[in-house]
């Protein structure tokens with residue numbers, strides 16, 4: 001494992017495929033293409049599989065519309081399109097839909113939308129009258145564009161899987177985060193869910209982290225993007241608290257949570273999350289000294305200005321690469337996460 005602190009990249013949960021597998025891969029017409037959202041991650045995934053990224057032209061017309069052309073024959077191929085729906089969210093979503101449509105029309109045998117970060121996931125239900133369930137709308141768009149399957153990582157809520165009437169494989173960043181935490185040999189850990197939606201995730205995390213105890217924060221939102229922490233359920237006094245979340249957006253949930261954990265006597269606070277959205281003022285909040293370390297993955301590309309001393313970025317490329325291989329080979333994906 002080689003994770004860099006205060007910098008980008010990385011660590012692996014599984015080892016590269018043996019050469020014999022790579023040879024089979026080439027024969028069986030597995031193709032990987034990247035959208036523009038996270039080319040570095042797609043390159044790592046392709047390297048894990050021992051394949052180059054497929055050639056593709058993507059440009060913008062004078063009027064702002066997008067143009068995509070796959071630049072090799074993919075007739076009869078199993079095509080994987082890697083595109084997290086991160087900022088600029090609408091552009092990246094549209095680009096994904098256009099890529100899927102292009103592959104479908106180029107007679108690919110199977111098109112899989114690999115969506116490491118699923119944008120609009122937090123609009124997963126109506127929380128007030130006359131709202132859209134945009135996470136469902138996005139699923140409709142992906143299906144309608146012609147995707148045969150979806151590979152997603154750490155969806156904000158489990159029900160999003162059911163928004164797709166095509167097969168969806170749901171994988172997790174937790175093994176990568178846990179491998180890294182274990183290498184630190186932390187003692188007296190309590191795993192903390194920062195809100196009610198994170199409880200199942202944190203419980204699974206705690207189980208894999210030597211059956212660590214669990215605490216839960218009671219978070220409310222009176223307004224969009226404003227997190228208010230009311231209470232901690234569970235004992236955190238004198239312990240190393242590990243907050244586990246899916247998304248860090250403005251950082252309000254984790255910083256308010258960490259403040260409460262400190263007030264309740266936690267000795268130190270670590271934060272772990274899969275998706276580093278990092279909207280302002282996340283960086284100021286996360287680097288303010290509340291956290292011993294903030295550990296995220298590279299589902300979303302990290303901008304240089306987003307680095308700070310306590311930040312560690314781990315790679316999920318091997319998890320995605322291994323999952324793609326298993327989907328392609330029709331072998332079990334769930335067995336990769338058997339302890340969750």
Ligand SMILES: Nc1ncnc2c1ncn2[C@@H]1O[C@H](COP(=O)(O)O)[C@@H](O)[C@H]1O
Pocket residue numbers: 120121122123124127197221224225
């Ligand atoms: N992208 C979003 N950023 C911030 N808040 C969002 C986003 N999409 C939907 N929301 C709102 O978040 C809450 C979710 O309710 P919870 O009970 O906290 O899960 C809701 O008000 C959405 O409109």
Ligand SMILES: O=P(O)(O)OC[C@H]1O[C@H](OP(=O)(O)OP(=O)(O)O)[C@H](O)[C@@H]1O
Pocket residue numbers: 122156194195196197198221225227245246247248249250251252253254
């Ligand atoms: O960094 P922030 O701007 O605070 O946003 C990130 C938080 O928002 C989401 O939770 P949500 O409010 O949807 O609650 P839930 O997990 O209970 O659904 C997400 O799961 C994070 O906890």
Ligand SMILES: [Mg+2]
Pocket residue numbers: 122156197
């Ligand atoms: Mg939510």
Ligand SMILES: [Mg+2]
Pocket residue numbers: 194195197198245246253
């Ligand atoms: Mg949450």
